Amino acid sequence: MHYSNEQIAELVQPTRLHKNVYIDPDVFDLEMQRIWGNAWIYIGHDSQVANAGDYITLNYGKMPVVMVRDRNEQVHVLHNRCGHKGAKVVDQPCGRVGAFRCCYHGWTFKLDGTLAGVPHLSGYEGTGFDKSDPQYSMQKITSASHRGFVFATLNPNPPDLRTWMGGAADVMDNLCDRAPEGEIEAAGGVLRYEHECNWKLFLENLNDTMHPMIVHQSVVDSAVDYIKTLPEDSPRRDEAEIIPPFGASYEVFEATGITGFKYGHHYDGGKTSIHSNYSVDPDYEKAMIDAYGPERTREILTFNTHNTLYYPSLTIKSAIQNIRVVRPVAVDRTIIETWSFRLKGAPESMLRRTLLYSRLINANGSMVGPDDLTAYFRVQQGLQSSGSDWVEMHRNFGRDEDLGDRLKNTGTSDLDMRTQYAAWKHYMMEVA
């Protein structure tokens, strides 16, 4: 169906959402146009294209794009489409080139997308075709970056990236500040995970702190039961710090708090999170103190958030140094990518812990991610029912604390839902 602004407004009410938000393919198509077409969408980290000619390819919404570094150190996001007959120009996930060359008729493009060469040009003489006309280049998409995280937008008048991120930028800064050299780089590869559910179900689960003790009870019980069988002097294992907090009590999650921002961003935690009791590698701590001094080090390492969402495409874990990227495919199909990061100047043990976490919690073969995914899948199935048209979100409604640039509420509130859907509505309403 076609949705008018009034009909879109009807779908999102203060304490409930209409099921079509999750199951209607027409809503999905509108989201791709209006949300994914207007928000800043995460493309990749600039460390993935460290040298001139390095590129990565990906889908931006449904469109193939390429991120590339040119010879002047400039990073571009280009439509991955040939200016001639439209063939996808680059088809490897990543690589390094001197120039792009289309596989079909051999047109070549500079690293900034500008058309460079057209074979047998004489046939174009006097036809009105002008090789220097930019319409025949690979088209640029507006992009900007913060601490190496590159975003792109199709919005012709986007808010400045930093302004758009608002207070949620603090968490990205914290992730990078956790590197003794103040910089991070993507490392250890990517894990791609097919989710048979609407993209929003994944996002809404990030700071849904009412689910871990239920959904993850089995893995927590299994880990705790096994730990009990071990002798007291068994060597310390990171797993024993990572898994059990998923079974933390309602009170623990309540105390973490959720902070929401304009444009749908939010995080849970701040002072405490499920990551705040991890032990600190002494070599890492020393490297941090050498770089920042004891005071600033403490400040950086005690800012403990759990998940931070940059709505709609990027979620990061600053205390873990991994991110997950949302790539919607269809109304009921989404690809989630997990990337891990090296803290420059930190011992390699830090990257290993990050990769362990990604494998233990986020991987297709983990004992955590598949249980989450089953829950989303069940929502996607259950919402087909005509038993009710509505999904409720009342928790702590009417008690969000307004601090001007942000809203705060307790860790188990639905503030994260309210924050996301305020942005959803903002993007989805057609501007006259």
Next chain:
Amino acid sequence: MSGSMDIAEIERLLYDEADCLDRADLDAWIELYTDDGTYWMPVMPDQESPVDHISLFYDDRVLMEVRRRNMNHPRSPSKEYPIRCSHIIANVRVTEEAADACTVTSNFHCLMFYNDKQTMFGGRYTHELVRQQDRLMIRHKRVDLINCDAALNSLIIYL
């Protein structure tokens, strides 16, 4: 074949292991592994490291023990659906051999029925086997899926 490793005995172990996984019986499966045994499923073809790069699985005995308990736990949403597999192993070849240990590669197909869907997995196994107290056991198993770098769905059980 020379040395103490008999190909029939090796194949018997591989088939026994496959049989445990066909029945999703991790209690029996774990007994086929040595105490320092590991199970690895890389996410890249030719991946060199299980710890310096992300993997789909990399379990040592500790994680196998947790997974075994988790598989039998009544409250894991993803385990509410029965898992039925059928493994076929072929092209079994000993690629390295020492006195009491050997490396064996094989091809496998695994047909899995889970949550109303049938999925075909396939690829190559590399088993490092070792004789301990007269018994041939698995010290390491590497599973290279031919589509390891695709966007896979959940992997509920070892393949």
